[in-house]
Amino acid sequence: MKIGLDIGSTTAKAAVLDAQGTLLYSDYRRHYSQVAETVTALIQEIRSRFPEEHGAAFAISGSAGMGLAEKCGVPFVQEVYATRLCAEKMVPDADVIIELGGEDAKILFLKGIPDARMNGSCAGGTGAFLDQMATLLGVTTEGLNKLAKEHEKIYTIASRCGVFAKSDIQPLINQGARDSDVAESILQAVVNQTITGLAQGRPIRGKVLYLGGPLTFLDELRYAFDRTLKLQGVCPEHSLYYVAMGAAEKASEEFTFDGILRELDLHKRDMGFAHMEPLFQNPEEYDAFCKRHERDKVVRGAMPPQDGRVYLGVDAGSTTVKFAVVDKDGALLDERYESNSGNPVPRVRAYLEDLYARFPGIRICGSAATGYGEDLIRNAFSLDFGIVETVAHLIAAKKLQPDVDFILDIGGQDMKCLKIRDGVIDNIYLNEACSSGCGSFLQTFASALGMNIAEFAKLGIYADSPVDLGSRCTVFMNSSVKQAQKDGASLENISAGLSVSIIKNALYKVIRIGSAESLGRHVVVQGGTFYNDCVLRTLERELGADVVRPDVSGLMGAYGAALYALEHSTGSSSVLTAQQLAAFTHESRPVTCSGCENHCRLTINTFSGGRRYISGNRCERPVTSRKADDSLNLYAFKRAQLASYQPKPGTRGKIGIPMGLNLYEQLPFWHTFFTKLGFEVVTSPVSNRALYVEGQDTIPSDTVCFPAKLMHGHVRALVREDCETIFYPCMSYNLDEGMGDNCYNCPIVAYYPEVLAANVPELRELRFIHGYVGLHRPGNVARKLWEMLYRDFYIPLPQIRTAVRAAYAAYEAHMDRIAQEGKRVIAAAREQGKPLIVLAGRPYHIDPEINHGIDRLITGMGMAIVSEDALRGLTDAPPKVQVLNQWTYHSRLYAAAEYVSRQKDMQFVQLVSFGCGCDAITADECRRILEEHGKIYTQIKIDEIENLGAAKIRLRSLFAAAGIEK
Amino acid sequence: MKKKKTTDRVIFTKEMKKTHTILFPDMLPIHFEIIRHVFDQYGYRTEVLHNDGREVINTGLKYVHNDTCYPALLVIGQFINALQSGKYDLDHTALMITQTGGGCRASNYIFLLRKALKKAGFEQIPVISLNTSGLESNPGFQLTIPMLVKMMVALVYGDELMLLSNQVRPYEKHQGDADALVGVWVKRIGTMLSSRRGLTLPEMRRLFDEIAQAFAAVPQKRCSKIRVGVVGEIYVKFSPLGNNGLEKFLLEQGCEVMVPGVMGFIMYTLSNQEVDHRLYGGNVVKSSLSKVALHYLEAVEGAMLDAIRRTGCFTAPSPFPRLEELGDRVINRGSKMGEGWLLTAETLELIENGYPNVICTQPFGCLPNHINGRGMMNRIKELAPQANIVAIDYDSGAASVNQENRIKLMLSSAKRSGDPDSAPMEEKRSHSNKEEYAMT
DSSP states (O other), X not given: OEEEEEEOSSEEEEEXXXXXXXXXXXXXXXXXXXXXXXXXXXXXXXXXXXXXXXXXXXXXXXXXXXXXXXXXXXXXXXXXXXXXXXXXXXXXXXXXXXXXXXXXXXXXXXXXXXXXXXXXXXXXXXXXXHHHHHHHHTSOHHHHHHHHTTOOOOOOOOOSOHHHHHHHHHHHHHTXXXXXXXXXXXXXXXXXXXIIIIITTOOOOSSEEXXXXXXXXXXXXXXXXXXXXXXXXXXXXXXGGHHHHHHHHHOOSEEEHHHHHHHHHHTTTOOOSOBOOOSOSSHHHHHHXXXXXXXXXXXXXXXXXXXXXXXXXXXXXXXXXXXXXXXTTOOEEEEEEEEOTTOHHHHHHHHHHHHHHHOTTOEEEEEEEESTTHHHHHHHHTOSEEOOHHHHHHHHHHHHOTTOOEEEEEOSSOEEEXXXXXXXXXXXXXXXXXXXXXXXXXXXXXXXXXXXHHHHHHHTTTOSSOBOOOSSOHHHHHHHHHHHHHTTOOHHHHHHHHHHHHHHIIIIIIIOOSSGGGGOSOEEEESGGGGSHHHHHHHHHHHTSOOBOOTTGGGHHHHHHHHHHHHHOOSOOOOOOHHHHHTOOEEEEEEEOOSSTTOOEEEEEEEGGGOEEEESOSSSHHHHOOOOOOTTBHHHHHHHHHHTOOOOOOTTOXXXXXXXXXXXXXXXXXXXXHHHTTOEEEEOOOOOHHHHHHHGGGOSOTTSOHHHHHHHHHHHHHHHTTOSEEEOOBOSBOOXXXXXXOOBOOXXXXXXXXHHHHHOGGGGSSEEEOOBOOTTOHHHHHHHHHHHHHTTOOOOHHHHHHHHHHXXXXXXXXXXXXXHHHHHHHHHHHHHTOOEEEEEOOGGGGOHHHHTTHHHHHHHTTOEEEEGGGGBXXXXXXOOOSSOOOBHHHHHHHHHHHHHHTOTTEEEEXXXXXXXXXXXXXXXXXXXXXXXXXXXXXEEEESSOOOXXXXXXXXXXXXXXXXXOO | OOOOOOOOOOOOOHHHHHHOEEEEOOSOHHHHHHHHHHHHHTTOEEEEOOOOSHHHHHHHHHHSOTTSOHHHHHHHHHHHHHHHTTOSOGGGEEEEEEOOOSSSGGGGHHHHHHHHHHHHTXXXXXXXXXXXXXXXOBTTBOOOHHHHHXXXXXXXXXXXXXXXXXXXXXXXXXXXXXHHHHHHHHHHHHHHHHTTOSOSHHHHHHHHHHHHHHHHTSOBOXXXXXXXXXXXXXXXXHOTXXXXXXXXXXXXXXXXXXXXXXXXXXXXXXXXXXXXXXXXOOOHHHHHHHHHHHHHHHHHHHHHHHHHHHTSSSOOOOOHHHHHHHHHHHSOTTOOSTTHHHHHHHHHHHHHTTOOEEEEEEETTOHHHIIIIIHHHHHHXXXXXXXXXXXXXXXXXXXXXXXXXXXXXXXXXXXXXXXXXXXXXHHHHHHHHHHHHHHX
């Protein structure tokens, strides 16, 4: 008898084979981190089923099995190897295996050059991800599967990593998208993630096997794979047990059951993981801690107040919805904090009905909404005000601690840090999309272990050696937890470790403090996550100072909104009355907007009384039916300029130029150059989702920035246009604008043509000219281009010289036009009294698929937009910087930041593509330049993510802080 | 067009040369110990840092922007951790860091280090930039040509010791012999360099031979091992701190490891001058100067490789011109940021030299490696179907279990494709059985 054990991140499986390799018995169960215990149970079960056997040959496999195997002296079989072994036996004609596990995703190519791909350190686990998403929707994964069957449409959800996808789904839920559509979109995101992240350009064809838990249990997920891969995959019999069976196959060393069980028992409590000091040494310490925090209480009053006048605040957060009711003095009368179960609207309705029923005598005299669902709730229930959550938090914190100078808010999805100076927001730090999900991460973790969040948090209080999990995004933590589990860490220590890592994330990743003093002396913490004593304790310990945790720390947003409503009340509120509530209806319907080329997927919410709320829009057009006003939008100006370079028929045939990365700026140069030489210059179309997907399968590195990934689609589009030649030069150097010590491009911009040449097969069938060009040396360019083109086109050198001269002139004229327009916009905005935003980035950030329409979002808020390159001429000398200033695009950013820091009516907002290592440096330096002059630095990270919710909060907070909120 | 600006950095003055100890980060354990002796000879007091572990990473996380590359985080973490340890007199300590001045963001390390020092309250500590491109200068630290030459020679000796010990360690009969021999030679070479010996080409030839013979004489038990090559970003490729002790892990897995030497990188940097001139035109003097230097180093490296080859029992890596040829097959040598085309070429060289299993180490999100590492893998596999390559990301948050899992997976394929007569998979399974256990 041979037994294979497969210990994965969430489950343990066993397969028993006879000598001929036939499966006799199999079993699986969730191990909830209790690996040794679960395996013991599995073995005992096997033993009872085969009473005549005293032992068997054993082998262990699985991502969490390595440690156990080592300790028990049982041979370990790498899990991918085991899968392959089993597949070769069971389905010899399989070509490709797709296996999704709790936290792993794998693709195995069996034919041709055998190859196996596992998810990298960044792509989140898929099973765990599905669990997390299901929890978000308030269903099980099977429920998610069932929901998905009813879907009508699929929303675009970022597919690179779980956390990203989550930040996309959350707003969809809050904006009232249909559950079934969201469910299907989640499954589709898993599919996209697997294909882009793992196949990385290698086509998935032939007979495909689906293995592992999610693919076994969720048929909709299999259909989603089938649909996307355009084939019919197979989920074979025993698809859960391939790893275990493969391991059993390899088992040759005999063990007695008694022996194995004894070993397991010995190793139940092994301490092999990196750990830290306990959070509390003893119960006394914990009591003292609790006592101290009991002091921080808000003023409360009895309901109903004497005059019957109350003010309502609603905070519709990412996972919860919170209510606060105050009286005319701001005393808290009523409160509620509950999960929104994926849709906040019914929760709010229920609360209001309940409020009216309990206290028929009250009169709501003011009402305000805040949080992610602010617009939805405000429209649905006709509240008076909508305020950005950062402002709500500040108002609430000030009530409790008037001289507060720092607020740290950790909610379900996001983390907000507000630095307060003289009572106004001086600086804002929001977590980047990659580390979001802190609070809800704990939540999901807890429910994966079968307990609620409060229980789970409590576990950590007396943990003797909390696991050191580091401070990075939650996906990394998942694998660190896996490691700790492997090393036998107890639940208590994992719980405490997770709490610690949340704080470390906040301090060292989001705020990046050097010392506790830099936060200020009066720190107020809020957000539901701080109900967790371990989290609070860690913060105090890291800061080496006591902080204030209000007794309503999870409620502060709603409390602040209520206080705002009180302050701005006109004496009465338009909030729905009890009668209106009784007749309340809410319907949501997905549609695709056809207003412009963006084709936004909108959700139209209709409420009783004819109120409507549209979400998902990137401009005001679907709401106001007016075209976006681009008169003070330099991004739109630049796009229009580039669109004017149209192909002119020529004698030398077509030459294609992909519109992306540096060519977004250099188009005037190359268009002029090649048109002059008699080519018909064809540019690739404006980027959109479909274009991206077209090239997706040829991207070799899944962590490269999105603008680079788009290039694959652009060259494919040119191939489709029958260009016999495509021109996309490599450029180590950019043009030298004299604003830095050198004029490099970043490595990606410099050499991406090499990647395309090596990975897009069609490019070998046509002429793909991707030689090296140095525009920084105008004197040499003509000869070098002549050499480059000579092999294919016999163009005389003088002709090239003339074309180069014209090209430089065209480029200069283009840049001058931008600078002129910049001056015009600044003057016009000043005349019209509009605030100016310098939306700084890189030339390709004007691509609407890259910035997701952020420029129009800003102009829609009544601001004027100038780009960093439009400030040329206003800044003549390079600013003094504390970094190496040798990249052309970076130099522009520094110069722009320096210029803005001296302008009272300008704000600096930097667009940063996710994965841009260079901007890690520029962002820090731009921040320093601005802060030295008392200006606020705002960064917006952009990726495939379609939703602009987070960007909106950031911008509105900036406007509020700068005193220019509408 | 270029405008030089003065920064407010702390200058390393002539007086400091006498009073200060200069600290080095730990990147090349063998090489840096030898180089120290060159510094000694020129009157600098230096020390190579060896502090490591989670402490260093945590310090780095605290003082460096989390999104910058992992090597920056480690190097700076190691420096600040050392300064905080109380082991050093803060008024008489300086730091030294290399700066290539290339288009990779790594050229910024020194600035990030200064920012971090400021944040940690060590503003008084001078930081010396070790560069050959005139990026920053200090009156107290002059990199003269003879000194530079000696440093290069030290690196070649280091490369030889590394290449040989890597080929002996897996087979030594008595565990620890190879490392002990490295220790002996590091001392001997150091003393010789201090007394200005071992610097002429004939002397080097003799010494190279002597070293190679010494390693050949270590009692060894030759058996079949999986031969694994390591390429990658220079810091994580070499530094055990950066790659979670990769060489040790591979050794435990029953592999023989080949790590191409650091001279390749130096020569690559020099050759870039010439390539730049060819591609873009420009300063002839600069490019011919580097050509001269390149030829000299090629001669030295050639002598070292000859010595290894003459032993008859060790694999000598291919000389630099061969790497250039190999690189040309896949990528233009204009790709010069970070490790640039060299990384691609080294991968091909390893495959060609009998190390078809290659680990490409890179910091998570390393920009040049998107191009030269992952970006070129499909091409490499087309050219060399036997290639068995895995890219491993290193990062402060990446769990070593994931890295090890992926390496083990690569190794398990190595067993199969390592077979010269590629029989169908079913037949091969039976004999890979035993090996699998031997490996794990």
